[in-house]
Amino acid sequence: MRDEIIPSDHGQHPPPVTPIYKTSVFRGPRMPLLSLNGSLSELTGPRFGHGAMGALDNDLYRNFQHGGEPIGERIIVHGRVLDGNAKPVAGALVEFWQANASGRYRHVNDRFEAPVDPNFGGCGRTVTDDEGRYHFRTVKPGAYPYRNGIGDWRPSHIHFSVFGTAFAQRLITQMYFEGDPLIPHDSILNTIPDAAARTRLVAKLDLAAQVPQHTLAYRWDIVLRGHRSTLFENRLEGN
Amino acid sequence: MFTPDSLGRLPETPSQTAGPYVHIGLIPRQAGFEIFADDVGAAPLPPGEPGERIRVEGRVLDATGALVRDALVEMWQAKADGSHGLFFRTGTSFETGLWSFDTVRPGAVPARGGAAPMAPHLCLWLAARGLNRGMHTRLYFGDREEANAADPVLRFIEQPNRRATLVAARTERDGVPVFTMDIRLAGDGETVFLDV
Numbered sequence: 001m002r003d004e005i006i007p008s009d010h011g012q013h014p015p016p017v018t019p020i021y022k023t024s025v026f027r028g029p030r031m032p033l034l035s036l037n038g039s040l041s042e043l044t045g046p047r048f049g050h051g052a053m054g055a056l057d058n059d060l061y062r063n064f065q066h067g068g069e070p071i072g073e074r075i076i077v078h079g080r081v082l083d084g085n086a087k088p089v090a091g092a093l094v095e096f097w098q099a100n101a102s103g104r105y106r107h108v109n110d111r112f113e114a115p116v117d118p119n120f121g122g123c124g125r126t127v128t129d130d131e132g133r134y135h136f137r138t139v140k141p142g143a144y145p146y147r148n149g150i151g152d153w154r155p156s157h158i159h160f161s162v163f164g165t166a167f168a169q170r171l172i173t174q175m176y177f178e179g180d181p182l183i184p185h186d187s188i189l190n191t192i193p194d195a196a197a198r199t200r201l202v203a204k205l206d207l208a209a210q211v212p213q214h215t216l217a218y219r220w221d222i223v224l225r226g227h228r229s230t231l232f233e234n235r236l237e238g239n
Numbered sequence: 240m241f242t243p244d245s246l247g248r249l250p251e252t253p254s255q256t257a258g259p260y261v262h263i264g265l266i267p268r269q270a271g272f273e274i275f276a277d278d279v280g281a282a283p284l285p286p287g288e289p290g291e292r293i294r295v296e297g298r299v300l301d302a303t304g305a306l307v308r309d310a311l312v313e314m315w316q317a318k319a320d321g322s323h324g325l326f327f328r329t330g331t332s333f334e335t336g337l338w339s340f341d342t343v344r345p346g347a348v349p350a351r352g353g354a355a356p357m358a359p360h361l362c363l364w365l366a367a368r369g370l371n372r373g374m375h376t377r378l379y380f381g382d383r384e385e386a387n388a389a390d391p392v393l394r395f396i397e398q399p400n401r402r403a404t405l406v407a408a409r410t411e412r413d414g415v416p417v418f419t420m421d422i423r424l425a426g427d428g429e430t431v432f433l434d435v
Contacts, residue, residue, distance in 0.1 A: 012253050013251070014371035015371065023368055024256075024371055026305075027367065027425065028425060030302075030425050030426075030429060033433060034395065034434065039348065039392075040349060041360070042435040054275060054276050064272075064274055083249075085247060086248070097263040097265070106271070107259075107262065107270045109259060110260060121263075121267070121274045122263055125264075125275070159255075161257075161265055167315045167362060168435045172261075172366050173253060173254050188256060188258075191255075191256075191371050197250065197253045201252070201253060201255065221241055223252045226248065
């Protein structure tokens with residue numbers, strides 16, 4: 001029997017059209033979503049095993065070295081993937097990508113006037129353990145300007161993609177760093193109307209998790225929609 | 240790190256746009272480099288996978304009708320026997336704006352509560368710069384008119400002309416059925432997106 005998923009709380013998310021982020025005006029759907037009770041098509045989802053991961057996939061400091069080490073402030077990012085019932089999501093594929101320490105992405109379309117780091121790829125992935133924990137090592141990404149308002153800068157951030165157990169739980173988001181003075185000015189983060197929701201995208205400095213004399217650490221937890229048990233309702237058939 | 244409320248619940252982590260460089264993390268070969276032994280969702284269909292070989296493809300268009308050439312497109316589908324599933328991931332082409340998958344035609348999937356099965360369909364999920372959330376939609380097959388007419392999800396779309404946004408037209412290329420469906424993010428003919 002497969003549990004159903006708690007309906008999404010849309011108030012936690014940005015609406016589709018947010019004029020402070022101009023591209024959303026061209027691309028954000030205008031029509032209301034068609035709300036469905038989940039079927040097997042949405043309550044199932046792809047699963048990815050630990051065996052599919054390479055040994056360096058969660059080490060951005062080492063997974064693209066070409067004769068040297070990446071430039072920048074070494075950090076560990078760690079946390080848990082939980083569901084809306086505060087239960088750990090084990091076996092969740094977590095993927096992440098980011099700019100290098102100077103704010104430049106390794107991407108054919110990035111033309112920001114800052115150097116590509118020959119020893120830094122900027123992407124990684126991992127699968128959560130039985131407690132829902134994930135961790136990876138990287139360098140802290142730099143801020144960079146982007147074409148929105150002519151004076152707009154992105155705060156340092158890491159992009160995250162997460163798969164739960166159901167395709168309905170699919171999530172892409174961004175993690176920010178506690179204390180970054182650009183955070184209140186970010187037009188992407190400010191697409192989220194709820195101030196408390198915005199703070200949940202900010203990782204906390206976690207001195208206890210550092211590697212002393214070597215690497216700082218940040219902690220960030222991710223919450224996917226929870227499973228719900230069905231009370232007095234017809235169960236899904238066919239599973 | 241977060242404290243559950245008095246019912247033991249935690250609020251969802253908010254979504255943020257995937258941005259223009261989504262390819263780096265999720266389809267790095269399209270960003271211009273190789274880093275993982277196997278990019279997630281990039282493996283071709285296993286040669287022995289049972290079922291009718293098909294190709295599905297389309298464009299993604301913005302509110303002005305312009306091509307969206309930097310979108311991530313994921314697909315989750317039933318196998319030919321109706322069980323789940325197969326997963327694929329690609330991006331719209333930087334040049335042509337086209338996305339495509341070579342797969343097998345899915346079988347019918349049971350609907351909720353023991354109702355008649357849903358018409359065969361593919362689940363698509365899009366993320367891109369300018370999309371504040373990933374968008375769920377479906378692709379139905381234009382040569383399955385009878386099944387589509389009975390499908391509970393298509394029938395649930397109030398405006399009949401909007402149902403057509405989820406139905407891919409069939410053509411043939413090199414002997415393989417090709418199903419084409421453009422995804423219009425906004426504007427005239429906006430695709431029906433799902434809150435699942």
